[in-house]
Amino acid sequence: MYRLCIFDLDGTLLDTIGALTYATNKTLAAFGLGPIEPEQTKRIVGDGYRTQMERALRLFGDEQMVHYDESLPVYMDNFSKYCMKDVVPYDGIPHLLAFLKERGIKMAVFSNKPHHQAVENIEAVFGPGYFDVVRGEQPGIPKKPAPDGALLISEELGILPEECLYLGDTNTDMKTGAAAGMDTAGVLWGFRGREELAAFHPRYLAEHPSQIEAIIENENAGRM
Numbered sequence: 426m427y428r429l430c431i432f433d434l435d436g437t438l439l440d441t442i443g444a445l446t447y448a449t450n451k452t453l454a455a456f457g458l459g460p461i462e463p464e465q466t467k468r469i470v471g472d473g474y475r476t477q478m479e480r481a482l483r484l485f486g487d488e489q490m491v492h493y494d495e496s497l498p499v500y501m502d503n504f505s506k507y508c509m510k511d512v513v514p515y516d517g518i519p520h521l522l523a524f525l526k527e528r529g530i531k532m533a534v535f536s537n538k539p540h541h542q543a544v545e546n547i548e549a550v551f552g553p554g555y556f557d558v559v560r561g562e563q564p565g566i567p568k569k570p571a572p573d574g575a576l577l578i579s580e581e582l583g584i585l586p587e588e589c590l591y592l593g594d595t596n597t598d599m600k601t602g603a604a605a606g607m608d609t610a611g612v613l614w615g616f617r618g619r620e621e622l623a624a625f626h627p628r629y630l631a632e633h634p635s636q637i638e639a640i641i642e643n644e645n646a647g648r649m
Contacts, residue, residue, distance in 0.1 A: 426588060426644065426645050427530060427588060427589065427590045427608075427641055427644055427645060428530060428531060428584045428588040428589070429530065429531045429532070429533065429557075429578075429579060429582055429584040429588060429589045429590070430525055430530060430531070430532050430533070430589070430590050430591075430592060430637075430641075431533045431534075431535050431575055431578060431579075431589055431590070431591045431592070431602075431607070432532070432533070432534050432535070432592050432593070433534075433535065433536060433592065433593035433594060433595070433598045433615075434534050434536035434538055434543055434546060434547070434561075435470060435471070435536065435538060435594075435615075435616070436467070436470075436471070436593075436594035436595065436612075436615030436616035436617070437515075437592055437593050437594050437598070437612050437615055438514060438515070438518055438534065438547075439512050439513065439514055439515070439518075439546055439547075439550060440511075440512065440513050440514070440515055441508075441512050441546065442463050442466055442467060442616065443463070443510055443511030443512070444504075444507055444508050444509065444510040444511060444512055445466050445470055445477075446461060446462070446463045446466040447503075447507050447510050447511075448500060448503040448504040448506075448507050448508070448510075449461055449466060449469075449477070449478075449481050449500070451503040451507070452478065452481075452496055452499045452500040452503050453481060453482075453485065453496075455496075455499050456492045456495075456496065458482070458485040458487070458492075459481075459485065461481055461484060465484065467616035467617065468480075468616075468617075469481055469484070470616065471537065471595040471597045471598075471616065471617075472537060472568070472569070472597055473537040473562055473568050474497070474500055474501065474504065474538075474539060474562075475497060477500075478493065478496045478497060478500050479493060482496065501539065504539070504542060505541075505542065508542040508545060508546060509545065509546065509549055512546060512549070512550065513550075514550055514551075515614050515615075515634065516614075516633070516634075517614075517633050517634035517635055518634050520634065520635070520638075521634035521635070521637055521638055522551070522555070524638050524641075525641070528641070528645070530641070531557045531582050531584065532555075532556045532557055533556055533557055533558040533559070533560070533578045533582070534547055534556050534558070534559045534560065535560050535569070535574050535575055535578060535601075536560070536561045536562070537561070537562050537568045537569050537597070538561045538562065539561055539562050540560065540561030540562055540563045541561070542561065543559060543560070543561030543562075544559050544561065547559050557582060558578050558581060558582065560574055560577075560578060569597050569598065569600070569601040570597045570598075570600035570601045570604060571601070571604070572601055572602075572604035572605035572606075574601075575589075575591060575601055575602065575605040575607065576605050579605075579607075586605050586606040586607050587606060587607070587608075589605070589607040589608070590607065590608050590609075590610055590637075590640075590641070591605065591607040591608065591609050591610070592609075592610045592612055592637065593609070593610075593611070593612065593615075594611070594612045594613075594614075594615025594616050594617055594622070595615070595616060595617050595621070595622075596617070596621050596622070596624070596625055598611075599611060599622060599625035599626075599627050600625060602627075603625065603626075608628045608629070609625075609627040609628055609629070610627055610628065610629040610630070610631055610637060610640065611623070611625075611627040611629070611630045611631070612631050612634075612637075613630060613631060613632045614632065614633065614634075
């Protein structure tokens with residue numbers, strides 16, 4: 426029985442590729458580099474902004490990371506200004522979240538996005554307090570794929586890991602859920618494809634949020 430759903434943010438709940446691409450390109454332009462295309466952005470995000478900038482710089486030949494240290498504060502300044510640019514929920518996500526609320530299933534967000542921007546994204550789209558927990562990258566909590574943050578969320582809400590469904594769109598998310606001892610659902614509407622997710626053996630693969638509703642109905646039938 427699932428009592429908690431933990432969602433990745435970028436590529437799972439919200440289509441943020443426009444904001445991520447724009448902030449990355451503003452940063453690259455400061456060093457005479459770029460631009461990056463949205464499809465490239467999908468491949469470099471998911472492991473925190475430091476890794477994102479490292480990958481972006483490598484795309485343009487900065488193998489020695491000459492601009493790396495200087496790029497990080499520039500990126501954070503740009504991202505703080507533009508983190509909501511063109512951000513929208515994926516089709517079916519509002520209905521899925523309403524479905525979970527109606528059934529008393531708790532909802533949390535665990536992202537490698539900087540915490541302030543994670544909260545801003547979620548609250549701007551869904552409203553303050555809609556999720557039981559929203560957690561982005563914070564000091565003292567290892568970023569995904571370390572399971573620490575997911576386990577802290579389940580502990581905070583008083584729910585066992587085996588009662589949690591962890592949803593995400595990248596291999597990082599699949600590793601995180603598995604390491605936390607949670608069932609994982611790879612979502613195919615986000616930034617990565619079926620082959621990447623299937624390689625990490627999630628319990629479920631879903632092409633649309635409505636399929637998550639069916640999974641939960643089936644798993645929780647007669648146990649609510």
